[in-house]
Amino acid sequence: MSEQKKKLTPPRPKAETMQVEPHPKTKVKKVIAVVSGKGGVGKSSVTAMSAVWARRNGYLTGILDADITGPSMPKMFGLGYKDLISTDEGLQPATSITGIKVMSMNLLMKQEDAPVIWRSPVITGALKQFWQEVIWGNVDYMFVDMPPGTGDIPLTVFQSLPVAGILIVTTPQDLVSMIVKKALGMAKLMNVPVLGLVENMSYITCPHCGEQIHLFGNGKIDEIARKEGLPVIARIPIDPEMTAACDSGKVEYVDVSVMDGLAEVLPPIE
Ligand code: ADP
Numbered sequence: 001m002s003e004q005k006k007k008l009t010p011p012r013p014k015a016e017t018m019q020v021e022p023h024p025k026t027k028v029k030k031v032i033a034v035v036s037g038k039g040g041v042g043k044s045s046v047t048a049m050s051a052v053w054a055r056r057n058g059y060l061t062g063i064l065d066a067d068i069t070g071p072s073m074p075k076m077f078g079l080g081y082k083d084l085i086s087t088d089e090g091l092q093p094a095t096s097i098t099g100i101k102v103m104s105m106n107l108l109m110k111q112e113d114a115p116v117i118w119r120s121p122v123i124t125g126a127l128k129q130f131w132q133e134v135i136w137g138n139v140d141y142m143f144v145d146m147p148p149g150t151g152d153i154p155l156t157v158f159q160s161l162p163v164a165g166i167l168i169v170t171t172p173q174d175l176v177s178m179i180v181k182k183a184l185g186m187a188k189l190m191n192v193p194v195l196g197l198v199e200n201m202s203y204i205t206c207p208h209c210g211e212q213i214h215l216f217g218n219g220k221i222d223e224i225a226r227k228e229g230l231p232v233i234a235r236i237p238i239d240p241e242m243t244a245a246c247d248s249g250k251v252e253y254v255d256v257s258v259m260d261g262l263a264e265v266l267p268p269i270e
Contacts, residue, residue, distance in 0.1 A: 018159045020128055023090060026136040028062065030164040030267050032143050032195070033157060035186075037179025039148045042200035043169045044072040045242065046234075047145040048251045050167065053259040055100050055252075059140040059269065062093065064130055065104030066157050067147045068123045069116045074106045078249025081110050092135050098252050101139065103130045124156040131161055140269045150186045158190040164267050165195040167233065172202060172216035177224050184228060195233070195265040197225055202235035212237070233261035 022028065034050065036043040047063060055061040065073040074080055074094065083094035084107045093101040105126065106112050118126075136142070144161070147153045157163065168183045170176050180197065187194045199221045203212045215238075225232050236258050245254045 019162060020132050020160045022131055023133060023135050025089070026134070026139075028136060028139040028142045029269050030141050031064075031161050032141060032165050032167060032266065033146055033154075033163050033192070034143055034167045034169060035146045035154065035183050036148050036169040037175070037182060039070070041148075041169055041171045042236070043148065044076070044145050045246055045251075046167065046169045046198050046200060046236070047143050048073065048076045048246065049236075049254065049256045049259050050262060051100050051141075051143045052098070052252050052254065053256045053262055054141045054143075054266075055098050056256065057263070060138050061099075062101040062136055062139040062142040063103070064142055064144045065102065065106070066127055066130075066144050066153055068105045068126055068153065069118070070147065071104040071106040071116075073102050073104045073145060075112070075249060076246045076251040077102055079104075079107060080112060081107060083107065087135070090133050090135050092137075096252060100252075101136060103134050103136075120152045124152060127153060127156055128160055141266065150182055154186065158186070158192060163190070163192045165193050165265070167195055167198055169198045169200055170221065171200050172214065172218070172220060176220045180224050180228065194228075194230055195267075196231040196261070197221055198233050199235045201238045204238045231261070231265060233265055234259050 034043055034047040051061050051063050063073050065071045077096040077100065079094040079096060079102055085092040093103040094107050095101055105116055144157055146157060166187050168180055170179055184194055203214045205212055221232055242254055245251055
């Protein structure tokens with residue numbers, strides 16, 4: 001039995017084994033990875049809001065959409081195939097109306113709803129190209145929208161890009177403790193600091209009396225934050241206006257002051 005158990009011990013991935021150089025004309029100061037334990041918790045929305053927050057606070061900002069098979073960034077920023085610029089030197093990211101640079105698989109596809117049915121090595125290849133071959137120019141903060149979980153793509157991002165910090169997105173009904181622990185475990189293995197937790201869909205505000213209703217309970221995230229010694233950076237309410245803005249390419253019109261906690265945790269730009 002114990003022999004069998006030994007055989008099943010998974011190999012431990014190593015940190016910083018394959019960091020790849022970006023394009024010579026790319027100068028990214030801090031790469032911030034946005035992760036979640038599972039899909040649908042609002043990781044992409046939080047990535048977009050973080051980027052909008054950084055841009056509003058005067059930083060040169062980029063988004064690398066590492067969710068290759070489920071890309072959602074272009075739609076949120078109202079960008080598409082026509083917005084990618086191809087030059088003799090290489091591809092330039094699309095630029096949003098407020099100047100956020102975005103690179104995503106969906107920008108390479110004429111038909112935005114065409115599926116990407118690729119095996120892992122091809123996906124990781126595309127991801128590395130987004131970093132290595134795209135001419136990003138000067139970027140202070142690059143937010144990476146990771147696919148959910150701790151699989152091949154997140155591993156590639158951590159091993160290939162100089163990730164300076166991680167934001168973990170959860171929802172109250174999520175299995176917060178387990179999911180945060182998995183993300184923390186991966187971060188530790190990759191030697192990347194976790195900047196803090198974001199609780200999305202935290203509550204709804206009653207339109208009549210303004211009371212905050214915690215539909216899925218309260219306090220779980222505080223408990224895990226306390227246990228792990230991490231800050232809760234933001235608690236984002238369920239907001240139909242945000243859904244509408246994201247779905248119609250207008251995320252840059254959203255009030256993102258709920259993300260002000262980022263000021264305390266983002267690594268400073270020299
Ligand atoms: P993920 O990247 O984790 O799969 P998304 O950011 O794509 O999740 O969000 C899934 C859906 O939920 C989207 O339609 C998005 O607009 C919506 N959504 C996310 N967060 C909120 C929120 N706080 N309020 C309302 N809708 C939200």
